[in-house]
Amino acid sequence: MRGGKDNDSVTRAAIIIGAGMGGLTAALRLSQGGFRVRVIEARAEPGGLASGCVFDGFSFDAGPYILLDRPGLEWAFSSLGLSLSSAVELHAIDHVYSVDSAEHPAINIYASDAKTAAELGRAWPGSEEKYLRFVERTRAVEASLRPLLYRTAPGPLSLLGGGRWHHLSFLLKSLQAIFRESELPPAVVDALSIWTHVAGQRPDQAPSPLAFVPALIHSVGCFYPKEGIRAIPVLLAKAAAEAGVDFHYSTKAQRILSSGGRVTGVETDQGELLPANVVISDCGIATYLRLLEQDAPRSRKSCERLLLQSPGVCAYLAIKGEMRPPYLRFLLPGGSERCRLLIRPASLDQREVSDEWSAARLLGPMDHEKAQKMGPEGQRHYMEKLLTEKWWQQGISEFRVLSKRTPAEWGSEYSLARDSMNPVMTAKFMREGRLAHRSPDLRGLYLAGSATHPGQWVSFCAISGVLAADCVRQDLS
Numbered sequence: 331m332r333g334g335k336d337n338d339s340v341t342r343a344a345i346i347i348g349a350g351m352g353g354l355t356a357a358l359r360l361s362q363g364g365f366r367v368r369v370i371e372a373r374a375e376p377g378g379l380a381s382g383c384v385f386d387g388f389s390f391d392a393g394p395y396i397l398l399d400r401p402g403l404e405w406a407f408s409s410l411g412l413s414l415s416s417a418v419e420l421h422a423i424d425h426v427y428s429v430d431s432a433e434h435p436a437i438n439i440y441a442s443d444a445k446t447a448a449e450l451g452r453a454w455p456g457s458e459e460k461y462l463r464f465v466e467r468t469r470a471v472e473a474s475l476r477p478l479l480y481r482t483a484p485g486p487l488s489l490l491g492g493g494r495w496h497h498l499s500f501l502l503k504s505l506q507a508i509f510r511e512s513e514l515p516p517a518v519v520d521a522l523s524i525w526t527h528v529a530g531q532r533p534d535q536a537p538s539p540l541a542f543v544p545a546l547i548h549s550v551g552c553f554y555p556k557e558g559i560r561a562i563p564v565l566l567a568k569a570a571a572e573a574g575v576d577f578h579y580s581t582k583a584q585r586i587l588s589s590g591g592r593v594t595g596v597e598t599d600q601g602e603l604l605p606a607n608v609v610i611s612d613c614g615i616a617t618y619l620r621l622l623e624q625d626a627p628r629s630r631k632s633c634e635r636l637l638l639q640s641p642g643v644c645a646y647l648a649i650k651g652e653m654r655p656p657y658l659r660f661l662l663p664g665g666s667e668r669c670r671l672l673i674r675p676a677s678l679d680q681r682e683v684s685d686e687w688s689a690a691r692l693l694g695p696m697d698h699e700k701a702q703k704m705g706p707e708g709q710r711h712y713m714e715k716l717l718t719e720k721w722w723q724q725g726i727s728e729f730r731v732l733s734k735r736t737p738a739e740w741g742s743e744y745s746l747a748r749d750s751m752n753p754v755m756t757a758k759f760m761r762e763g764r765l766a767h768r769s770p771d772l773r774g775l776y777l778a779g780s781a782t783h784p785g786q787w788v789s790f791c792a793i794s795g796v797l798a799a800d801c802v803r804q805d806l807s
């Protein structure tokens with residue numbers, strides 16, 4: 331029942347469920363391939379987790395706060411005939427982040443590898459050279475493996491080209507093993523693996539490609555769009571509408587309809603039956619756990635087994651006071667406590683101090699299982715606890731809490747199955763293959779978005795949408 335060549339197709343009508351980053355790029359790509367494309371989106375606007383929100387006149391990104399993979403997003407844009415740099419004004423971030431901890435001096439990561447390494451060397455003699463060697467090594471591996479990001483389900487054979495097989499042992503290792511080889515001090519390793527803390531991965535489970543982040547920061551750099559990450563999906567939705575994609579907002583897909591093992595359409599929560607011979611779902615595991623009317627035992631079972639990532643708690647703030655970089659301030663409290671993160675877009679404006687109110691966010695990543703056990707009440711308490719902590723209030727003369735989100739609230743506002751934004755990308759999950767773009771259960775069903783790509787970044791979701799659409803175009807050509 332795999333979605334192989336489908337020569338019987340009469341119509342080329344596609345429905346995309348969800349206008350997140352993956353759904354939007356899939357919609358545009360398919361429409362450019364001559365498909366009649368309808369997007370069904372439960373919310374009143376495009377963007378999903380990457381959309382914006384306004385509280386008390388202050389604009390925020392709902393979820394994402396940084397572009398760590400500009401080349402990936404550029405690849406997706408150029409596949410769609412768009413130019414990222416002409417469409418979005420991107421701020422290059424110099425002082426990207428700091429990690430505070432009670433046990434050692436704050437660790438700072440800058441765009442410059444030399445500056446970062448020199449500061450590390452002053453605190454931990456000998457680590458300057460080790461850091462530069464580590465960055466050099468991972469930069470070379472990243473460059474060699476990058477083409478695989480742009481393929482659907484790259485298997486072991488894809489390592490054969492371009493000398494990539496040299497990196498097989500790197501790929502088979504965990505992030506922890508790669509850091510062990512670097513011989514960097516544990517405190518530095520903790521700061522470099524901060525993205526695993528955010529994503530809810532244990533370094534011994536996390537895949538080795540997460541070690542590419544410092545290399546990306548020091549080579550292509552990290553960026554924040556002048557109008558926020560939220561500007562990106564808005565732009566994609568506009569391009570898709572101009573290309574003829576028909577958007578149905580505030581409409582929820584209730585079921586994916588099928589007959590004889592192939593997709594026939596989608597039933598909406600308004601009782602409409604929309605016919606289609608292709609459905610691309612941008613809803614991740616919800617596709618198999620909630621939307622399929624027929625049993626999809628294989629995919630359902632594999633979704634049941636996956637470790638899931640919680641969106642955590644988030645407070646949307648208005649603050650006054652010190653606006654000195656870094657852009658991101660992390661705290662690693664130690665023990666089994668997860669990190670916390672203060673995000674201040676106004677720190678990118680080169681103003682040292684501001685007596686004007688500006689938007690900021692306090693994020694608390696959470697372990698998915700723990701968050702589910704705590705329930706909505708426990709999650710709210712956790713959010714309150716983070717808001718009373720003093721570390722993030724340093725240099726802030728006044729603050730107002732404009733809104734808050736707990737995992738349960740993210741779940742209901744963004745239709746997240748089990749209040750999870752996506753599966754956690756463990757080394758095992760990456761090796762075994764993520765959720766496939768082509769559903770193994772139902773012909774004509776495809777998946778796009780964060781569940782199908784290694785990592786959860788907006789760039790990966792955008793790439794995933796292009797690849798899912800290309801699978802459709804290939805199967806129906």
Ligand SMILES: Cc1cc2nc3c(=O)[nH]c(=O)nc-3n(C[C@H](O)[C@H](O)[C@H](O)COP(=O)(O)OP(=O)(O)OC[C@H]3O[C@@H](n4cnc5c(N)ncnc54)[C@H](O)[C@@H]3O)c2cc1C
Nearest residue numbers: 348350351352372378379393394395396583779780787788
């Ligand atoms: C707190 C937080 C911080 C993050 N930080 C970063 C970051 O700094 N950098 C980065 O690159 N990424 C970051 N991310 C991750 C990134 O935002 C997501 O991985 C990405 O936006 C997900 O895109 P998607 O296409 O997979 O799906 P989603 O954004 O989940 O979109 C799915 C869409 O489908 C809709 N939908 C769901 N079910 C239905 C249904 N039945 N019918 C109709 N519509 C439906 C939803 O309303 C939603 O609009 C962060 C995420 C969060 C939550």
